[in-house]
Amino acid sequence: MKVLGRVRRFGDNIDTDAILPSRHMVTGDPQVLGRACFGDLLPDFAASVAPGDVLVAGENFGCGSSREHAPLALQGCGIACVVAASFSRIFFRSAVNLGLPVAECAPLAQRAREGDAIEIDLEAGTATLAGQAFPIAALPPQVLDILRAGGLVRVMTQRLQAGSGVPP
């Protein structure tokens, strides 16, 4: 699981209301949600995302509402990975469940600037920013398994098929 891209810089305590305002939560379509991503606070953001962009934020990213529409919107607008100094717990789980890679790395989050080249290797546990390598917090094996499978829905399918005797 490697991601190669460009840094999109955000600050501390970015809440899920900011990522996706509540009125858009009448669909689960990532493309539609993606167009509304940060729509109220940064109306130009969604259109400016190039596929592969990496969102880099400070502390407590994704705090507030449990809405999974927020990571879905980030995914829908083309964000390939979120790196933060720390994450709010529900956002972290939901991103993993959707197969959106997340990495915790405070030193990198401090250093990164908008537009920097960034490379993340989740399996190896490293991130490289403008040539400099940073270790990222190790993910529990359960979490890596979900990301490897491409999200929790695939894990569910595997378990259901295993349970019913149908080969995966």
Added chain:
Amino acid sequence: MSAMTYVEQVLARASGRERVTAGDIVVARADLSMANDITAPLAIAQFERAGARHVADPMRVFIAAGRHAPFRDAASADQVQRVARFCAAQGIERFFGYGEGMDHVLAPEMGVVRPGMLICNADSHACTYGALGAVGVPFGSTDLAYLLAFGEIWMRVPATVRVEFHGAPGVAITTKDLVLAAMAKTGVDGARYMAVEFTGDALACFSVDERFTIANMAIEMGAKTGVMFPDAAVERYLEARAPHAVAGAAHAPVPVPVPVPHADAPIAHTWRIDVSALTPLVARPHLPSDVVAADSLSGVRVDQVNIGSCTNGRMVDLRQAADLLRGRRIARHVRLMVTPATAGIYRAALDEGLLAVFLDAGAVINPPGCGPCAGWHQGALAADEVCVATHNRNFQGRMGSKTAQVYLAGPLVAAASALAGEIADPTALLQETQGAPR
């Protein structure tokens, strides 16, 4: 080997282990899985995408649509219709789709939340149930899909921190002031990934309904869950809400053992709050932890006041607000909105004459639920408007315009501010009211 914390005991029991410690990853069986009109549709979509056909344990599912009902538009109506059909097809009988109220207040009110339960809710304020000694943990929609399919979920056992409230509260001090005082110390992520135990002699000064306000905001501290140890007041609360009387014997929650708090269980950190020194508090925009004394903000003109939400939308909150509003009119330029959290509260407020007090004071009464809190519908704010809300979050743009300013407060500060037309400390007005013959 130290004893297990309250939350560790619940997670050990739910995962069939003798012992768990902070950091362990367990697969726990949920005693109740919950969702609402916003998170259930996505959960159902993920359930179906995965190829799941049957909900593992429909008797342990509770879904309430309290954010949008009555529906804002065709799209939100469609979403709830879809949830209704799913519940009917899956035999989920605890589905409340239209006007019964919102989950965090409705489920405890119906008696389905019991001490020691593990409750997984696809909503961040699952921690509210902690006031009854249940461990409510919030999840996203895909986690809920997994819970629907298998009845269990993986979790990391959190470390436990403590917020202790000591001393006797003054007349104008509500539990909102207690929890805002705690927020000022913990910040918005002081308890991130952790469980918070709310303890201390001051809690006994407040009813269970008032304690929900404190447990509710554990998530605003970044916590995974928050609990209080059940006491005699909780027992009385539960006796009055025998669940089979409400929903039929088949729906009575499976009894679970109630943990016994141990003095030597590991507590990672303790914050202490002297309640006797508190004055009424307000959290300034746009952070629930930016807490100041209400009287330091006098002169801040208010356009709208909201009383309601999973934090402060219960009978006790409406009574407190009505005590100040009775026989008075709100300032001409203020809009006051009262949103009872459930139909039962609406009815009780009607019976007690509180709705008449609100109407006479100049308020608008919303249908049961929590529409305005996150700008779902009813009561959005215009550019630059100032709002005092008894809610739990004041993030930028949450209640409408991104330039609107939302201040969080308890029902007494909210009512006093509606009357004054500016942010107001309710102490003087309350003393005047209590001194006056009714």
